[in-house]
Amino acid sequence: MNTASREQLVGQLNWRYATKAFDPQKKIEPADWAALEEALRLSPSSIGLQLWKFIVVDDPAVREKLRAAGYAQPQITDAAKLVVFAVKTDITEADIDAHLEEIAKVRGVSLESLAPLRGMAMASVIQAMDAEARVAWAKRQVYIALGTFLTSAALLGIDACPMEGFSPPDFDSILGLPEKGLASVVIATAGQRAADDKYAGLAKVRFPLDRVLVRI
């Protein structure tokens, strides 16, 4: 283990904030960005199904279009990086089998030995939910990846801003997501705060612990 300290964790979570103005000149070091992509990849999800796609948009022309579909928020073009968190919209038995095949490959076990896991996944994902409920559930999973990403960026000292203020149908259309069986859920921008972002200096606002946490 190569753990972080409590002071690092809490200090960096206090340091982070939803960055409103990024310095458009500042890039993220490639090795840092690779670590954040790896954090996305390693993000937990229910049953490990990973029913998501992370779309990293670097193309400036596409960014411009997305900005127009995102209430003209400057982060969308100014941040060094933009990630569109997308969900699979047609979740079927094949998604469960894709995961099982990956398990079999990585762990060198037979698919037959995974039959109990398959039965559980089929029951809880395919049989217990209709198509709409499945997508709603998979969308919630996407927010685990968002939380992983934001916490990871904070730990590395990289500014980020999660954003729901955009038109998902417009984003989907610009990125060609429907034909890929995907839909945008939430986005995050990352980079370095502008020296004059007035939000950077504001005190963080969170309820006191006793208002959000109950002990039983």
Add this chain to the structure above:
Amino acid sequence: MNTASREQLVGQLNWRYATKAFDPQKKIEPADWAALEEALRLSPSSIGLQLWKFIVVDDPAVREKLRAAGYAQPQITDAAKLVVFAVKTDITEADIDAHLEEIAKVRGVSLESLAPLRGMAMASVIQAMDAEARVAWAKRQVYIALGTFLTSAALLGIDACPMEGFSPPDFDSILGLPEKGLASVVIATAGQRAADDKYAGLAKVRFPLDRVLVRI
């Protein structure tokens, strides 16, 4: 800044796994647990509304009841800590005002100066969504806190297991949530893996990056 290194971040995210067997004798150091509670408190949420409650269940008798409502999964009683992530079920204008009042207090600004933020929050949360959509949206936010919690625990070297396999209505009833305007969404257990947890030694299964990440 007191950042973690890329190696720490990626190393600890690889170290973590959904712990199936906890050592019931191993507790979490109080200072470490306090840091994890602080990570929950500091978790980002849309517009900063924090429409959640984290229920930390220490009472062994309550844990026993919850285990029965959680497919008898041993983590629910054996883990040092159990957190039930709950969402507010009646989200109204008052929730927006509670947040604005906290901003005014913490930042020493007038409520009047926050009128534009209030207008945005009212439009996007109250006017744009009906009660059902609001709860569905708030539930997604809860998963940001879950991602924050799991990543934070991994960074500190604390084992954890996110769990959706439980009966939310039964959990709600055992914890008395409906009368508090809350509903359970997802749970997490935390502590130290048992020496004989056979899952601890298994290779982590994630799709290769090019299967979950697209560059545009």
